Amino acid sequence: MSESFPRLHARTRRFTLGVPRGFTIAPGGDRIVFLRTKGGFDPVTCLWEYDVLSGTERLIADPRALAADEENLPPEERARRERSREQAGGIVGYSTDSAVTVATFALSGGLYVVDLKTRHVRRLKTPGAVIDPRMSPTGVHVGYVTGGAFHIQDLEDEVDHALARPESPEVTYGLAEFVAAEEMDRMRGYWWSPSGDAILVERADDAPVQRWHIADPANPARPATEQRYPSAGTANAGVELFVLTLGGARVPVPFDDEYLVNAAWDAHGLSIVTMTRDQRTMRLLAVDPATGTSTVVREDTDPAWVDIVTGVPGHLSDGSLVWAATSEGGHRLIVGDSPVTPPTLQVREILDIDGETVLFRASGEPTEIAVWAYRRGQITLVSPTEGGVYSGHTAGGTLVITGQTLDSEGSVTRVLHNGTPRGHITSHAERYRYDLRVSLIRTGERDLATAVLLPTDHVPGSAKLPVLVDPYGGPHAQRVLAAAGAHLTSQWFADQGFAVVVADGRGTPGRGPEFERAVLHDLATPVLEDQIDALHGAAARFPDDLDLSRVGIRGWSFGGYLAALAVLRRPDVFHAAVAGAPVTDWRLYDTCYTERYLGHPDEGHYESSSLFADAEKLDRPLLLIHGLADDNVVAAHTLRLSSALLAGGRPHTVLPLSGVTHMTPQEIVAENLLLLQVDFLKKALS
Known part of the structure; x- marks a missing residue:
């Protein structure tokens, strides 16, 4: 008997196991180093190499052969994986020298180096568990963090030096602080x-940050874990920068703004990007590494907020600045001082800069993400013309394009060299074993991107189905994409007897700055209005299939917040809700994310987006689900809302998940969560 979809979905980590990722292309374009597990059920990631000319693969390093123990990861590494939403184990990250001849990685706290030609792996001695090792460009040294100290090790004589040691337990050198990793997509600190x-090294001091405690009620003998969590309006970690030389010199690099967004050090110099606490000003600074003095190269401002774009700053081979900024109503690629993309093409990420070429991701149609290349004043589409969701990398004339479409099963990785196809890097991911029945439509007066999914065996017009609204609905994430993998769980819910509606409303990316900034100072009203508009628009398109007298809503994280908000404020539209890990009071969420949209709590924009004032209005079934080990949206969100509901005499259901974080990676938990949600919704909407 074949496995059920919930079980398959859980065991494959949402079908991500076995998919090649983490590509590094050698400067000559002849080799590609990458990460991949050996199978769709295998959670252990290995390091591989692909020969571009022959199309053959080689296994470089297998954690099982190195007898790695994933149960004893350092707590800092577990936190890094949680911040990056890493679901696999083994070699989940690596670094190479600039020639891509040698690589380093951490495995169960150990420091490993591998010669990519001979595949000889050696473990280096370190004084403690290793976090984030990175090879020097010359391949002579490797840097890493242990016990909050920044170390380097000479690979020839294996002599280890601590270039910076923490002055207190609250200080770390070389690691990104919490909000940088969680909200700025900056996972590195040197x-x-x-x-x-x-080396440019970050010094992060958590002493100013308030202490929270994450308890494990299922194991009362176990002490609570102390966490420094900067909730909205409170102090952030103190961040400083230093240039450390191998000879022991230490040069401070002062900056005035609250946030260090990014840094880059290339042949054209050292640059840092900083941002003010209100996130309305971003500065690009050129730094003299010998003196630490800096010069403002560029300053961007916005009355709402400036956008953080991954992959910048950078430079072309002639030294021209590569940047991304909002201009004339669009997110645009900037080269030198001028935009080089039209405002209608929404630039999302800079992928690579190779000589005179800039590879970037962008959307013309919001449900699609394509890969484009800029070169000598021209932009060219380099991903397939078939609409889908794509990403890529380039170096030395070689182009790697990964992506999926609505009609294809799984992700495909294509390799081209000087424009000539050179085969595919194999994916070992499990097949979905599932047929999609999804229609991508536009709904409402704002032309909202909406997906409608019906059961695969449903005959149109034969019966009206209860409706399940299945959103995320908030900033940073989209659900309505021209990619099959984005709709698998929604299709499974549809096949349990629902018509499923998924919509990307105001605040979500892909539609440009004005659409995203509609949630400024109000994370509740616009997003809820748009879900209702999309629901009614879908019902108008499928009038004989959607029963608006039986509408449920489910979501996780921001989607969980939106689900609870829906039954509290619009019980006339929504008749039941499942809210997973919901943010219920924005004062309890972190500074960088929350203040970007709602400002400082003293400005008075938080009450209108909170759920507590509406708690006594609940008269619809509500299931609250929360992992008790969640260190991002802490369980206090759900527990406080439950207390407010109880105080108002409002019946509801709470499902606490012992030992579960924000990701719910445990197979049995992930499987049964889907089954329990279906059971709850069927009973509530019967």
């Missing part, structure tokens, strides 16, 4: 110079 003789 950057090598191109010559490999110096």
Whole structure:
């Protein structure tokens, strides 16, 4: 008997196991190093190499052969994986020298180096568990963090040096602080110079940050875990920068703004990007590494907020600045001082800069994400013309394009060299074993991107189905994409007897700055209005299939917040809700995310987006689900809302998940969560 979809979905980590990722292309374009597990059920990630000319693969390093123990990861590494939403184990990250001849990685706290030609792997001795090792560009040294100290090790004589040691338990050198990793997509805290003789290192001091405690009620003998969590309006970690030389010199790099967004050190110099606490000003600074003095190269401002774009700053081979900024109503690629993309093409991410070429992701149609290349004043589409969701990398004339479409099953990785196809890097991911029945439509006066999914065996017009609204609905994430993998869980819910409606309303990416900034100072009203508009628009398109007298809503994280909001404020539209890990009081969420949209709590924009004032209005079934080990949206969100509901005499259901974080990676938990939600919704909408 074949496995059920919930079980398959859980065991395959949402069908991500076995998919190649983490590509590094050698400068000559002849080799590609990448990560992949050996199978669709295998959670252990290995390091591989693909020969571009022959189309053959080689296994470089297998954690099982190295007898790695994933049960004893350092707590800092577990936190890094949670911040990056890493679902696999083994070699989940690596770094190479600039020539891509040697690589380093951490495995169960150990420091490993591998010669990519001979595949010889050696473990280096370190004084403690290793976090985030990175090879110097020259391949002579490797940097890493242990016990909050920043170390380097000479690979020839294996002599280890601590270049910076923490002055207190609250200090770390070389690691990104919580809000940088969680909200700015900056997972690193140090950057090598191109010559490999110096490193820009972050010093993060958590002492100003308030202490929270994450308890494990299922194990009362176990002490609570202390966490420094900067909730809205409170102090952030103190962040400083230093240039450390291999000879022991330490040069401070002062900056005035609250946030360090990014840093880059290339042949054209050292740059840092900073942002003010109100996130309305971003500065690009050129730094003299010898003195630490800086010069403002560019300053961007916005009355709402400036956008953080991954992959910048950078430079073309002639030194021209590569940047991304909002201009004339669009997110645009900037080269030098001028936009080089039209405002209608929404630039999402800079993928690679190779000589005179900039590879980037962008959307013309919001449900699609394509890969484009800029070169000598021209932009060219380099991903397939078939609409889908794509990403890529380039170096030395080689282009790697990954992506999926609505009609294809799984992700495909294509390799081209100088424009000539050179085969595919194999995916070992499990097949979905599932047929999609999804229609992508536009609904409402704002032309909202909406997906409608019906049961695969449903005959149109034969019966009206209860409706399940299945959103995320908030900033940073889209659900309505031209990619099959985005709709698998929604299709499974549809096949349990629902018509499922998924919509990306105001605040979500892909439609441009004005659409995203509609949630400024109000994270409740616009997003809820748009879900209702999309629901009614879908019913108008499928009048004989959607029963608006039986409408449920489910979601996780921001989607969980939106689900609870829906039954509290619009019980006339929504008749039951499942709210997973919901943010219920924005004062309890972190500074960087929350203040971007709602400002400082003293400005008075939080009450209108909170759920507590509406708690006594609940008269619809509500299931609250929360992992008790969640360190992002802490369980206090659900527990406080439950207390407010109880105080108002409002019946509801709470499902606490012992030992579960925000990701719910445990197979049995993930499987049964889907089954329990279906059971709850069927009973509530019967």
